[in-house]
Amino acid sequence: MSKKLLPFTKNQIEKIIKKYPTPFHLYDEKAIRENARDFKNAFAWNEGFKEFFAVKAAPNPYLMKILHKEDFGADCSSLAELIMAQKTGITGKEIMFSSNDTPVEEFLLAKKLKANINLDDISHIDYLEKCAGLPSLICFRYNPGSLKKGNFIIGHPEEAKYGFTREQLFEGYKICKEKGVKRFGIHTMVASNELDAHYFAETAEILFKLIVEISQKLKIKFEFVNIGGGVGIPYQPEQKRIDLKAMSRGIKKKYEQIIVANGLAPIKLFTECGRYITGPYGYLISRILHIKNTYKKFAGLDACMANLMRPALYGAYHHITVMGKERKPHNFVYDVTGSLCENNDKFAIDRALPKLESGDIVVIHDAGAHGFAMGFNYNGKLRSAELLLRENGEVVQIRRAETVKDYLTTLDFDGLNKFKV
Numbered sequence: 001m002s003k004k005l006l007p008f009t010k011n012q013i014e015k016i017i018k019k020y021p022t023p024f025h026l027y028d029e030k031a032i033r034e035n036a037r038d039f040k041n042a043f044a045w046n047e048g049f050k051e052f053f054a055v056k057a058a059p060n061p062y063l064m065k066i067l068h069k070e071d072f073g074a075d076c077s078s079l080a081e082l083i084m085a086q087k088t089g090i091t092g093k094e095i096m097f098s099s100n101d102t103p104v105e106e107f108l109l110a111k112k113l114k115a116n117i118n119l120d121d122i123s124h125i126d127y128l129e130k131c132a133g134l135p136s137l138i139c140f141r142y143n144p145g146s147l148k149k150g151n152f153i154i155g156h157p158e159e160a161k162y163g164f165t166r167e168q169l170f171e172g173y174k175i176c177k178e179k180g181v182k183r184f185g186i187h188t189m190v191a192s193n194e195l196d197a198h199y200f201a202e203t204a205e206i207l208f209k210l211i212v213e214i215s216q217k218l219k220i221k222f223e224f225v226n227i228g229g230g231v232g233i234p235y236q237p238e239q240k241r242i243d244l245k246a247m248s249r250g251i252k253k254k255y256e257q258i259i260v261a262n263g264l265a266p267i268k269l270f271t272e273c274g275r276y277i278t279g280p281y282g283y284l285i286s287r288i289l290h291i292k293n294t295y296k297k298f299a300g301l302d303a304c305m306a307n308l309m310r311p312a313l314y315g316a317y318h319h320i321t322v323m324g325k326e327r328k329p330h331n332f333v334y335d336v337t338g339s340l341c342e343n344n345d346k347f348a349i350d351r352a353l354p355k356l357e358s359g360d361i362v363v364i365h366d367a368g369a370h371g372f373a374m375g376f377n378y379n380g381k382l383r384s385a386e387l388l389l390r391e392n393g394e395v396v397q398i399r400r401a402e403t404v405k406d407y408l409t410t411l412d413f414d415g416l417n418k419f420k421v
């Protein structure tokens with residue numbers, strides 16, 4: 001069972017709140033670094049192993065800089081993410097550009113930065129060639145279709161918009177080889193928030209077998225295999241962490257049986273995890289504004305689904321700790337809500353919690369990936385600040401909170417005054 005511990009005390013968080021009002025996201029640098037090292041070490045058997053942090057999970061350059069220091073690259077899928085990588089000093093082969101439905105500008109910048117370009121569709125070969133020219137190294141995203149089952153968040157591969165079919169892969173590599181591309185990679189991502197270590201060994205096996213077939217048929221050499229992200233975290237206290245060592249061992253065994261045995265080693269193993277890297281080490285800190293008793297009991301926070309959408313979007317569980325009331329009996333049942341005019345703006349439904357009062361500090365766990373990142377402005381709600389708890393206990397604001405001025409900045413009120421109706 002994973003214990004839902006906090007890297008700060010009630011006193012510490014109250015001090016932080018004096019300087020930075022709630023709501024905000026707080027990331028734990030020490031835990032992020034330790035986890036990053038464990039992750040890297042788990043795959044040390046593979047020379048050239050690299051994790052490209054999926055920027056979309058926590059798009060903050062400060063976090064990217066910390067992870068870069070731990071030897072991670074960046075997995076980008078938009079212009080803004082590429083620019084953030086560039087500004088963080090992550091360029092060239094330390095970027096994996098795994099986009100889909102990609103516009104010209106993104107290919108142009110990815111090419112300029114000499115990123116590893118991972119194409120999502122066979123038609124993009126032509127598109128990329130025309131807009132930016134083909135790079136010397138090309139990677140394709142494989143969609144195994146009915147050969148592999150997906151999971152709840154990502155859906156079934158046949159239904160997914162991503163990737164090449166098996167036939168298209170052979171065709172695509174052949175086209176690129178004929179056009180003079182000499183260096184190749186392969187990628188897939190078919191799981192999201194997957195906690196079964198075996199699942200990833202299976203995914204690797206599919207890719208390794210494909211590599212053997214494609215290399216033999218087309219006489220090309222693969223430099224890397226990117227098994228994507230999707231490594232899960234235990235959101236619920238009773239769930240277990242994924243067994244990373246078992247996952248790595250499983251992949252290694254397949255690598256030896258398939259890649260080494262066919263004389264194709266060495267091939268670099270790449271991952272592009274987001275959630276596993278920062279998810280458990282980010283917290284959404286909020287205060288209770290109102291307690292409301294109608295047909296149910298509601299605890300209304302000063303945060304809302306604009307700060308963390310996963311519960312509303314996926315019905316996802318996020319553990320909640322009420323500061324100072326950890327050991328009180330959890331014998332009241334609440335819906336914990338935000339202020340958005342959407343009834344699904346709830347962080348928890350029918351959650352057993354201690355007796356709550358307005359002013360209580362509520363910590364929502366596992367908000368460090370796909371949390372702040374999914375923020376939006378519907379209903380005029382503003383994105384919160386992001387803070388970093390450093391290893392020495394210092395707190396650094398790594399992104400300020402949005403203001404109403406930010407929200408209104410794209411509107412022209414002078415124009416409005418002149419606008420006759």
Ligand SMILES: *Cc1c(COP(=O)(O)O)cnc(C)c1O
Binds near residue numbers: 098193230274
């Ligand atoms: C979202 C995404 C990731 C990261 O997924 P996690 O679940 O955060 O590990 C990696 N690669 C691609 C292509 C993605 O779309």
